[in-house]
Amino acid sequence: MEKKNLDWSNIGFSYVQTDKRYVSNFKNGAWDEGTLTDDANVVLNECAGVLQYAQTVFEGMKAYTTEKGQTVIFRPDLNAERMVQSAKRLEMPVFPEERFVDAVVQTVKANEAYVPPYGTGATLYIRPYMFGTNPVIGVKPADEYQFRVFGTPVGPYFKGGAKPITIKVSDFDRAAPHGTGHIKAGLNYAMSMHAIVTAHEEGFAENMYLDAATRTNVEETGGANFLFVTKDGKLVTPKSNSILPSITRRSLVYVAKEYLGMDVEERVVPFEEVKEFAECGLCGTAAVVSPVGKIVDHGKEICFPSGMDEMGPVTKKLYDTLTGIQMGRIEAPKGWIKVVE
Numbered sequence: 001m002e003k004k005n006l007d008w009s010n011i012g013f014s015y016v017q018t019d020k021r022y023v024s025n026f027k028n029g030a031w032d033e034g035t036l037t038d039d040a041n042v043v044l045n046e047c048a049g050v051l052q053y054a055q056t057v058f059e060g061m062k063a064y065t066t067e068k069g070q071t072v073i074f075r076p077d078l079n080a081e082r083m084v085q086s087a088k089r090l091e092m093p094v095f096p097e098e099r100f101v102d103a104v105v106q107t108v109k110a111n112e113a114y115v116p117p118y119g120t121g122a123t124l125y126i127r128p129y130m131f132g133t134n135p136v137i138g139v140k141p142a143d144e145y146q147f148r149v150f151g152t153p154v155g156p157y158f159k160g161g162a163k164p165i166t167i168k169v170s171d172f173d174r175a176a177p178h179g180t181g182h183i184k185a186g187l188n189y190a191m192s193m194h195a196i197v198t199a200h201e202e203g204f205a206e207n208m209y210l211d212a213a214t215r216t217n218v219e220e221t222g223g224a225n226f227l228f229v230t231k232d233g234k235l236v237t238p239k240s241n242s243i244l245p246s247i248t249r250r251s252l253v254y255v256a257k258e259y260l261g262m263d264v265e266e267r268v269v270p271f272e273e274v275k276e277f278a279e280c281g282l283c284g285t286a287a288v289v290s291p292v293g294k295i296v297d298h299g300k301e302i303c304f305p306s307g308m309d310e311m312g313p314v315t316k317k318l319y320d321t322l323t324g325i326q327m328g329r330i331e332a333p334k335g336w337i338k339v340v341e
Contacts, residue, residue: 001071001112004153008120011155013286020110021150022103025133026093031147034103036110040150049132049142056186057086058129060285061247063108063151063340065118066328071340073108073126074326076101078247083128086183091141092130101338104128107149108340114153118327121156125285157287162319164293164308165205165282167221169271170195174209174219174242181219181242188244192222206282208295210271211240218269221282224290225249228269229279229314231305235262236277238269248283248322254333255321262314275302279312289319 006016017040024034049055059079064072080100087094104126108115116122128149132142172195175181180188192207199207206224211217218226218238225246228236235256237249256262274280280292293308294301306312311319324330325337 003115003117004113006114006116006153008116008122008153009155011116011122011153013154013157014152016114016152016154018111018114018151018153020107021148022107024095024099024103024147026145026147031093031095031099034099034147036106042146042148044133045135047135047137049134049136052136053132053139054185054187054190055090055092055132055136055142056129057083057090057092057131057184058127058186059083059184061104061126062285062326063115063124063126064326064328065115067118068328069118070328071108071112071115072326072328073104073338073340075247075251075336076104076338077335078250079104079128082184082245082247083130086185087130089180089183090185092132093145095130095147100128103147103149105338105340107151111151112340114151116153122153124151125154126151154286157290162287162289162291162311164291164304164306164311166203166294166296166308167206167208167292168199168202168204169295169297170199170207170209172207172209173212174207174222175212177211177213177242179242181240182244184244189222196222204296206290211242216271218271218274219243223286224282224284226269227252227281227283227289227315227318228274228277229312231276231278233262233314235264235314235318236269237264237266239266240268246284248285248288251336252283252289252318252322255318255325258333259321259330260317271297278304279306279315280304281312281315281318288323289315291315
């Protein structure tokens, strides 16, 4: 497959329209067979459910070119499973998991010329999403839906290497204890935008959200889960019913246990404990791991021993191992890599 003539190392992390996308419609209680289309535009009635009541869920994953030249997708079955849970929570019809994976594979295969070459640091970001399409004026679930998948090539999230960031403890709440924090719904991200814009205006890269009920325990940021490393080398990840179950975090936890032989604790993390950790990172699809060098709590600084110059040594091992698995340099656990053939 001949690749597109793009400057792969400098394409940035933004939308680039590709050739094909997958579309399937839900009507009269059933999904149609779905198809690939050239049309990147979505046409909706002015009263569509998604526009009135934000009935939309989405996923994000990546396709890579491995060291051997294969095009692969990282753990799409977990994205399919998570979208099922998201759809159920918003009273949307479930798009079957097998069809979800097949739709992702079809989209990647149709746009294989946009999957960046190995060694460029770039990837094909894949966005499956679903939304209510028919007119809804009363507050209720839509009756008709559309499921779509598109791909867009993106450059390395960190150009020139991952430098530790400074984040702030937010005055806003990300999710209520019995709300929608555990699903990947557009509405969760909409409510975080004011908080992240405010953080950026104040010179911070991200927000640390505490639990809404007591504001004493660490939850997550607007779009990533936290990882902490203790001074004796143990990996600790916050546990809460309102945290999104990150696929990257679950993969890093497995890597820590099975590849690096680390002790791992998934538990409630009191904010008071954060100052005792040696390293801190944010994990998610886009960057895999973003190192955190400093947390500012209303003027009080927590500076991690790993410093502000480079990723901490344990976090770096986790990052290198997981990206090695994704790129085919390290043997993957069974079922983690979906090869596009």
